[in-house]
Amino acid sequence: MDLCHPDPVELSSVETEELQQIKWHRKQLLEDIQKLKDEIADVFAQIDCFETAQESRMAQKEKELCIGRKKFNMDPVKGIQYLTEHKLLTPDAQDIAQFLYKGEGLNKTAIGAYLGERDPINLQVLQAFVDCHEFANLNLVQALRQFLWSFRLPGEAQKIDRMMETFATRYCLCNPGVFQSTDTCYVLSFSIIMLNTSLHNPNVRDKPPFERFVSMNRGINDGSDLPEEQLRNLFDSIKSEPFSIPEDDGNDLTHTFFNPDREGWLLKLGGRVKTWKRRWFILTDSCLYYFEFTTRDQWIEAIRASITRVPFYDLVSARKKKIASKQ
Incomplete structure (x- = not known):
């Protein structure tokens, strides 16, 4: 007998069968692990796509908001109409008043012009604006x-x-x-x-x-x-x-x-x-x-x-x- 390479121990038929089952379970476990890795990678890919899409939507919203502000500064009525049509504002007087009160990027002469109109919605906005x-x-x-x-x-x-x-x-x-x-x-x-x-x-x-x-x-x-x-x-x-x-x-x-x-x-x-x-x-x-x-x-x-x-x-x-x- 070669002392450096001893002969493998002979296994009984029962032990051989158990060994085969262990190898099979190991193989299944590795496959399951790989599937989980693939699924996790897919989830991360979806998250990346979602974040990219969300960033794109936010960028688009910010772009539309910027356009709306410019339109408002040139023509307040048309500016508010644009912002409501693009779902950046609701037609509610309180919402419009808050937008004007915050005044981000808005010309204050244009704000005064809009608040001064006597249409029912403008009068409601004026009241809500002053109440701010x-x-x-x-x-x-x-x-x-x-x-x-x-x-x-x-x-x-x-x-x-x-x-x-x-x-x-x-x-x-x-x-x-x-x-x-x-x-x-x-x-x-x-x-x-x-x-x-x-x-x-x-x-x-x-x-x-x-x-x-x-x-x-x-x-x-x-x-x-x-x-x-x-x-x-x-x-x-x-x-x-x-x-x-x-x-x-x-x-x-x-x-x-x-x-x-x-x-x-x-x-x-x-x-x-x-x-x-x-x-x-x-x-x-x-x-x-x-x-x-x-x-x-x-x-x-x-x-x-x-x-x-x-x-x-x-x-x-x-x-x-x-x-x-x-x-």
């Missing part, structure tokens, strides 16, 4: 800073009226008891905007003192005066920090009164009996405006030198008359 703002525990200047930064006011009187009315209603809802009525909030909001212009436009030499701001707002709280401390806080807030207005490309009324080319007192000849009267003039975008401050019945009178009236001031005059009629 939380004004609780903010004074009126703080609330206006937030509100006027979220879009640009359009130039049409009716649009401005709806927007500022909705703002005033929302502010009073968030801060019950601050004002007697939404009319007070409405008028004071415009008064603050004018104060901002007078204090921070470099062309305005006659900076209004606090006492003039108080006199401008006498009797606006349903016939009574607002607390002087409240007006002082608003005055000081605007004096220390002007409004930040969105810089798009707009040529609207907000731009007109926040950044006029020149402002100052001039004498104007007019009236049935021709007399010279002192008026505050604003020159902007080749248009001349003038108005006067009074203490009560008429807050501001303003007309456009080229015949048409300035809606900004007409709105306040009308609202002041409404307040006076309640007395």
Whole structure:
């Protein structure tokens, strides 16, 4: 017998059969393992395909969203229509309002244009958009800073009226008891905007003192005066920090009164009996405006030198008359 290569041990027939069964099971096990490997590889391949498809869909969605934003900036109504048709927005007013409120990639002049329309859906979106703002525990200047930064006011009187009315209603809802009525909030909001212009436009030499701001707002709280401390806080807030207005490309009324080319007192000849009267003039975008401050019945009178009236001031005059009629 070769000691280096011993003869294999002879197996009995039973042992031989058991060995064959072991080999067969081993073979089956290896085949099953390979099948599992193939199935796992197939699953990973499917996952890769799914992720690729998902990334492709996301890329396509992002592309369509980008197109929708551009369309909105050029034509807000068509932009919203495109976004809803491509399932990027629902036609629900709340969904559209959230989209405008977030404002990612949106022109704020276009946002203002859409919110200013009077179609039923636009009115619903305006309300939902304003409701996105939380004004609780903010004074009126703080609330206006937030509100006027979220879009640009359009130039049409009716649009401005709806927007500022909705703002005033929302502010009073968030801060019950601050004002007697939404009319007070409405008028004071415009008064603050004018104060901002007078204090921070470099062309305005006659900076209004606090006492003039108080006199401008006498009797606006349903016939009574607002607390002087409240007006002082608003005055000081605007004096220390002007409004930040969105810089798009707009040529609207907000731009007109926040950044006029020149402002100052001039004498104007007019009236049935021709007399010279002192008026505050604003020159902007080749248009001349003038108005006067009074203490009560008429807050501001303003007309456009080229015949048409300035809606900004007409709105306040009308609202002041409404307040006076309640007395």
